[in-house]
Amino acid sequence: MQSKISDTEAMSRCLELALNGSGSVSPNPLVGSVIIKDGVIISEAWHEEYGGLHAEINAINKSGLSSFEGMTLAVNLEPCSHFGKQAPCVDTIIEKKFSRVIIGMKDPNPLVSGNGIEKLKKAGIAVEVGILEKDCKWINRFFCKKMETNFPFIVMKVAQSLDGCIATITGESKWITCEESRRRTHILRHECDAILVGINTVLEDNPILDTRHIGNIKLPTVIILDTNLRFPLNSNLALSSTKRKVIVVHSSDNKERIEELASANINLIYVENMFDLKNILELIATQENLISVLVEGGSHIFSSFVSSNLIDELHLFVAPIIIGNGKRTFSTVETLKLSESYKLRLVSSTKSGTDEHIFLMK
Ligand SMILES: NC(=O)c1ccc[n+]([C@@H]2O[C@H](COP(=O)([O-])OP(=O)(O)OC[C@H]3O[C@@H](n4cnc5c(N)ncnc54)[C@H](OP(=O)(O)O)[C@@H]3O)[C@@H](O)[C@H]2O)c1
Numbered sequence: 001m002q003s004k005i006s007d008t009e010a011m012s013r014c015l016e017l018a019l020n021g022s023g024s025v026s027p028n029p030l031v032g033s034v035i036i037k038d039g040v041i042i043s044e045a046w047h048e049e050y051g052g053l054h055a056e057i058n059a060i061n062k063s064g065l066s067s068f069e070g071m072t073l074a075v076n077l078e079p080c081s082h083f084g085k086q087a088p089c090v091d092t093i094i095e096k097k098f099s100r101v102i103i104g105m106k107d108p109n110p111l112v113s114g115n116g117i118e119k120l121k122k123a124g125i126a127v128e129v130g131i132l133e134k135d136c137k138w139i140n141r142f143f144c145k146k147m148e149t150n151f152p153f154i155v156m157k158v159a160q161s162l163d164g165c166i167a168t169i170t171g172e173s174k175w176i177t178c179e180e181s182r183r184r185t186h187i188l189r190h191e192c193d194a195i196l197v198g199i200n201t202v203l204e205d206n207p208i209l210d211t212r213h214i215g216n217i218k219l220p221t222v223i224i225l226d227t228n229l230r231f232p233l234n235s236n237l238a239l240s241s242t243k244r245k246v247i248v249v250h251s252s253d254n255k256e257r258i259e260e261l262a263s264a265n266i267n268l269i270y271v272e273n274m275f276d277l278k279n280i281l282e283l284i285a286t287q288e289n290l291i292s293v294l295v296e297g298g299s300h301i302f303s304s305f306v307s308s309n310l311i312d313e314l315h316l317f318v319a320p321i322i323i324g325n326g327k328r329t330f331s332t333v334e335t336l337k338l339s340e341s342y343k344l345r346l347v348s349s350t351k352s353g354t355d356e357h358i359f360l361m362k
Contacts, residue, residue, distance in 0.1 A: 004039025007102050010074040011131040014104065015139055017046040017055070018076055023190040023218050024049045027291045029077055029143040031055040035063055036072040054080065056089045060096060068098045076104035076136045078129070081116035090119045100126040104136030108147040142192075145312065146291040152281055155192055156295040156305060157185055157315045158329055165326030166299055171204045173327075179213070180353030181317040185296075186213040188315060189220050192294035194247075194284075198301040199226035208236045209296070219244040223284060223293070225301065226250050227274050229257040233264050241265040245288070249280055277308045303332040306342050314344060316358040 005013075017032025025031075025047050033055035034044040043065075045058030053061070056075050060068075079089035079101070093101060101120055106113045106129060120127050137144055142153040159177040160166050167173035175182065189195060190211050201207065202224055209222055221244060222237055229252045231238060237246055247267045251274050252258070262268060269287075271280055284290060295305055305311055335341045344360040351357070 005036060005041060007074070007128065007131050010034055010036055010041070010072075010102065011076060011104050011136070013041065013044065014055075014074050014076040015132065015135055017044055018139060020046045021048055025052075026050065026142070026193050027146065027289045029140045031075060031077050033059040033073065033075040035059050035068065036074065037070070042071075054089050057092060060092065066096070068096045070099050072100040072102060073098045074102045074131075076132075077140065078103050078105065078107040078113070078116045079120070080107070080112070081119050082112055088116075090116045093120065094123040094125065098125055100128075102131055103127065103129045104131055105129070105133050105140075108140075108144040110148070141312075142292040146285070150282070150286075151278075152193070152285040152290050153292045153312050154281075154295060154305065154310050155188060155292060155313045155315065156302065156311050157188055157317070158297070158302060159185070159317045159319070160329050161319055161321045161323040161326070163322050163324065163326075164329050165323035166297060166302075166329050167204075167327040168323055169326050171327070173205060176321070177317045177319045177355045178353035181319075181355045181357065183213040184315070184317070184352055184357060186211040188294055190214060190218055192220060192292040193290040194221040194223055194288070194292075195294045195296055196223040196225070196301070197296050198298050199224055199230050200300065201296070201298040202226075202231060202235055202237060204298075206236050207296075208240070210240075220294075221245040221247065221288060221290070223247045223249060225274060225280075228252050229254060229261060231261065231266065233260070238264060238266060247284060247288075249274070249284070275304060275308075277304060277310055281310070299327050299329060299331040303330045306330055306333050309342075311344070312362055314358075314360040316360065317352060318356045318358060320354065320356075 013034050014032040018030040021030045028050050031047040034041045043059045043063035045055055045062050047055045056079055081088050081090045117127055145153040195209050210216055226248050229250050231248050249269045347359045347361050349358045
């Protein structure tokens with residue numbers, strides 16, 4: 001006989017299912033849901049794409065049933081109680097007569113948090129909240145940060161030598177790290193909403209910034225910080241503007257250049273201060289509905305993000321090579337006292353092919 005599933009096991013399955021939506025649901029959260037009858041999962045689903053049906057409704061529809069008396073619905077995020085792109089899930093859960101609902105975490109949006117739970121309880125449904133809460137918050141850390149602070153989650157990725165260089169003195173950086181590290185980078189690109197680079201990286205590397213190592217399922221938006229509009233129209237990024245959003249942030253009043261770039265489908269954002277990264281990111285995140293940004297370099301950009309204290313998560317891929325007098329990862333960060341150095345917390349360190357993948361958080 002099949003053993004009865006525990007609440008923790010059910011939530012763990014919700015989290016596994018939720019991750020299937022990675023790269024497709026943002027700025028919505030990653031949500032998975034299962035329906036349990038007599039201790040056994042009889043239907044399971046996830047939120048598949050932005051604006052699409054929510055996980056709970058997908059699980060209900062997949063079951064083929066019309067009433068769920070005596071059954072439990074498990075979901076990693078509080079069911080919605082407001083009209084968004086879809087009708088409120090709590091209304092359907094009540095209408096379908098579920099007996100019990102188990103929830104991983106409250107909705108982090110302070111304006112709606114707890115409302116869905118209250119509505120379910122008022123309808124006489126047994127509700128339990130906080131199962132695997134830490135894991136639930138973790139998989140939706142981009143969404144939680146945006147909801148709580150109205151600012152996107154910043155992921156930084158660096159490929160460097162053992163001695164902290166991201167390129168040789170002549171600017172050569174392809175490839176410092178191995179193929180497995182590049183594959184992991186493409187997963188990060190897939191998970192994040194946009195990739196941000198400095199103009200020198202575009203001019204020196206002519207990067208493609210796609211996800212080809214994992215099948216090019218999605219082409220993320222790119223943001224280029226380029227004060228004087230030096231962005232070349234024959235660069236790989238400019239040529240990709242028919243297939244993805246390319247945004248150039250600048251401080252230029254060169255009308256001719258502005259028109260030239262705009263007519264090549266490049267989105268231009270004018271700012272007074274190129275070093276006010278907080279303002280730039282707030283502006284773009286609101287305009288483009290972004291909840292996460294992957295910062296990919298180069299050295300000046302990495303340094304500016306450190307100096308502005310904007311890193312949430314750092315993925316450092318370290319190759320076992322010594323470059324010596326090369327371009328340093330954080331070349332313009334100045335620290336006079338050790339006590340004032342920029343501090344991060346080591347989360348994990350794993351082997352990535354022939355490299356080391358060091359994962360840190362602020
Ligand atoms: N190994 C790696 O992980 C990796 C990744 C990327 C790049 N790279 C290497 O890094 C090198 C390029 O690095 P880089 O430091 O010379 O250039 P960068 O960081 O790519 O670009 C810096 C330029 O961006 C512009 N900019 C605009 N706003 C900025 C801001 N708030 N903060 C900083 N810069 C801003 C400035 O030019 P304007 O004043 O003209 O706007 C600045 O000179 C290349 O050799 C490339 O191969 C390595």
